[in-house]
Amino acid sequence: MAGSALRRLIAEYKQLMSNPPEGILAGPSTEENFFEWEALIVGPEGTCFEGGVFPAKLSFPADYPLSPPKMQFTCEMFHPNIYTDGRVCISILHAPGDDPMGYESSSERWSPVQSVEKILLSVVSMLAEPNDESGANVDAAKMWREDRKQFEKIADKLVRKSLGIPA
Amino acid sequence: MGDQTAQSKQTENTVAEINQDELIMQQQRQIEKEIQDTTPLVGEKESLKALESEYTTDEIYLSKAKNLAQIYSFLRRTRPDGNCFFRAFTYAYLEKLLNNKEEYTKFRELARKSKDDLVELGFPQFTIEEFHDTLMEVIDKVGESGENGHAELHKLFNEQTYSDYIVVYLRLITSGQLQKEAEFYQNFIEGDRTVKEFCHQEVEPMYKESDHIHIIAMSTALNTGVRVRYMDRGAGTEVTAHDFPEGSIPSVHLLYRPGHYDILYP
Numbered sequence: 001m002a003g004s005a006l007r008r009l010i011a012e013y014k015q016l017m018s019n020p021p022e023g024i025l026a027g028p029s030t031e032e033n034f035f036e037w038e039a040l041i042v043g044p045e046g047t048c049f050e051g052g053v054f055p056a057k058l059s060f061p062a063d064y065p066l067s068p069p070k071m072q073f074t075c076e077m078f079h080p081n082i083y084t085d086g087r088v089c090i091s092i093l094h095a096p097g098d099d100p101m102g103y104e105s106s107s108e109r110w111s112p113v114q115s116v117e118k119i120l121l122s123v124v125s126m127l128a129e130p131n132d133e134s135g136a137n138v139d140a141a142k143m144w145r146e147d148r149k150q151f152e153k154i155a156d157k158l159v160r161k162s163l164g165i166p167a
Numbered sequence: 168m169g170d171q172t173a174q175s176k177q178t179e180n181t182v183a184e185i186n187q188d189e190l191i192m193q194q195q196r197q198i199e200k201e202i203q204d205t206t207p208l209v210g211e212k213e214s215l216k217a218l219e220s221e222y223t224t225d226e227i228y229l230s231k232a233k234n235l236a237q238i239y240s241f242l243r244r245t246r247p248d249g250n251c252f253f254r255a256f257t258y259a260y261l262e263k264l265l266n267n268k269e270e271y272t273k274f275r276e277l278a279r280k281s282k283d284d285l286v287e288l289g290f291p292q293f294t295i296e297e298f299h300d301t302l303m304e305v306i307d308k309v310g311e312s313g314e315n316g317h318a319e320l321h322k323l324f325n326e327q328t329y330s331d332y333i334v335v336y337l338r339l340i341t342s343g344q345l346q347k348e349a350e351f352y353q354n355f356i357e358g359d360r361t362v363k364e365f366c367h368q369e370v371e372p373m374y375k376e377s378d379h380i381h382i383i384a385m386s387t388a389l390n391t392g393v394r395v396r397y398m399d400r401g402a403g404t405e406v407t408a409h410d411f412p413e414g415s416i417p418s419v420h421l422l423y424r425p426g427h428y429d430i431l432y433p
Contacts, residue, residue, distance in 0.1 A: 004297050004328060011293040065294070066331055066373055095374075111371035112335045113294040 005064040009034045012116050024120045026058070035060045037069075039120060043159060044128045048152040052159035056086070056123075058116065068093050068110035071119065075162055078154045080130040080141035089136035092122045202247060209258050209324045210244040212432065218242060230404040235396065235422070238406075241432040242422065249374035252381065252421070252428045253337040256393060258324050259419040259430045261309055265316040270418075275306050277390065285343050295339060301332035335373065341381055342366040344388035355380050376426065382411045392417040396431060398424050 013027055013034070023042035028034045037058040043049030054077065060069040071093060073086035081089050092108045108114075108122065135141040143151045160166070215236040222228035245251045245258070264271040282299040286292050305323050312319040323329045345352045349362040356365050369375050386393050392415030396406045410417055420431040 004301075004332070008293075008297055011296070015291075015293050063331075066335070109368050109372045111338075111367065112298065112373070113290055113339065113371055115291065115294055 005060065005062060006034055008065055009060060015115075016117060021117055021121060023124060024117075026116060026120060029057070035062075035064075037116070039071075041120065041123060041127070044124050047128045048155035049127045049159060052155075052162040054162055056088070058119075065112040065114070067095050068114070069116070069119070071123070076158060078140050078151075078158060079127065079137060080132045080144050081126050081136050082140075083136045087136070088123060088126075090122055090126050090131075092119055199248070206244070206246045207325055208246050208254060208327070208330045209321065212241045212243050215239055215242050227400055228398065231398050231406050234405045235398065235431075238396075239420065239431045239433055243430040243432070245427075245429055247427045249376050250331070250334045252377035253334045253341075253385075254324070254330060255421055255428045255430050256385070256419055257333055257337055258320065259421070260389075260391065261306070261320055262317065263418050265309065265320070271310060274389070274391075275303075275310070278302055278306060281340055281343070281388075284347075285339055288343050288346055290339065290343070295336075298332050298336035298339065301329060302336045305329060305333060331373065337385065338371055338373075340388050341385040342370045344384040345370065345380070348384075348387075352380060352384065377428075379409075379411070386411045386415065391415070391419070394420045395423050395428075396420065398422060 009028075016024075016026055023044065024039065026037055026039035029036045029038045037060070039056045039058060041054045041056060043052035043054065054073055055075050056071055056073045058069045058071050061067045071088040073082060073088065075086075077086060083089060092110055092114060095110055130141070130144050132141040132145050140151070143154075215232070219229060219232045219236065222232050243255075243258075245255045260274075264274055282295060285295055285299075305320075308323065309316050309320045324333075345362050345366055352362050356362060360368070369378075370381060382393060382395065393411045394417035395409050395411065397409065398406045401407075406422075420433070422429045422431050
């Protein structure tokens with residue numbers, strides 16, 4: 001099992017290296033272990049996360065790509081679809097069936113033809129357009145809905161922090 | 168102060184909600200694990216009499232099981248994991264091809280070419296390669312095993328990776344067919360979804376159950392026929408038959424009981 005997962009991860013890494021999508025950098029943390037990746041995501045232009053560079057890690061299961069990886073930001077984040085510990089909660093990262101509330105029936109699901117690139121692009125869209133219906137961080141979802149100004153202020157602080165600029 | 172209480176209450180609710188979600192998922196995994204431990208991916212051939220004994224206290228199903236036993240002799244069960252249609256079909260079809268060299272060669276050629284069709288439809292090559300290679304490997308191994316073809320087929324289909332990779336590839340072929348004939352299949356899709364969205368949500372992900380539309384698209388893509396016998400609580404004492412695509416000559420017979428497919432043999 002792990003053999004095919006490894007082959008696939010190597011192929012995806014090569015693909016990302018030769019054809020890198022804008023604003024995304026990703027690859028294995030070390031040469032020894034292709035099942036743990038690090039990624040850098042640039043906050044999309046025209047959004048309150050613009051210009052930030054946010055680090056995250058991806059952990060792949062032994063049966064990848066039958067099952068999706070898990071993704072977690074390793075910097076401080078405040079966003080409706082990111083848990084306070086950094087775990088990302090979007091539909092493409094859910095195995096089919098892992099949707100007890102049924103609120104994601106109409107969105108993109110994980111399948112073996114998805115890829116790391118697709119996940120990271122979805123995360124960029126998620127930064128640009130939070131989904132306040134699936135609240136991984138209910139406080140952030142509430143603030144996004146009811147006090148956008150305050151949300152943008154916090155986002156701006158996180159952007160500066162990610163760049164090492166004092167607030 | 169009042170605000171703070173409200174906020175901490177909300178946080179509590181969130182925690183409760185998450186726990187509820189995770190509990191449901193945990194329970195689901197537990198059930199899946201029990202099924203995994205007790206049911207092989209593809210079982211041995213059994214007499215249809217075994218089915219009758221399952222329904223001794225259920226008159227409707229018992230009469231249908233008796234009816235089924237008049238038409239067919241054997242049953243082969245598959246694991247009920249949402250992939251059963253694709254797994255059952257491919258197993259039964261390859262089994263049939265073992266006795267038909269000409270059709271085997273045709274199918275091998277069709278399978279070989281199918282990857283280029285999928286790439287043309289926009290599937291990234293690096294995501295489909297392994298699945299296609301696995302299907303070709305299984306087709307070849309089974310075909311080259313001569314008298315041991317059946318045993319080889321049974322062995323490979325009960326190895327999780329081989330078995331699941333074949334299911335993935337059959338799902339992709341099905342998705343490709345739906346997208347190729349999107350205009351036609353759009354009429355059968357409920358809700359406000361395009362064919363592409365339907366494929367992303369209901370066809371390509373593993374463990375998603377198959378409906379008529381999956382069966383029609385797959386059998387059309389493979390240029391073969393499937394007869395499904397429906398056994399449910401509906402009126403009558405007979406198991407109704409549906410042929411996919413309509414009017415085709417079935418090369419595989421499947422038994423459908425709500426939510427699940429098994430293989431039937433004359």
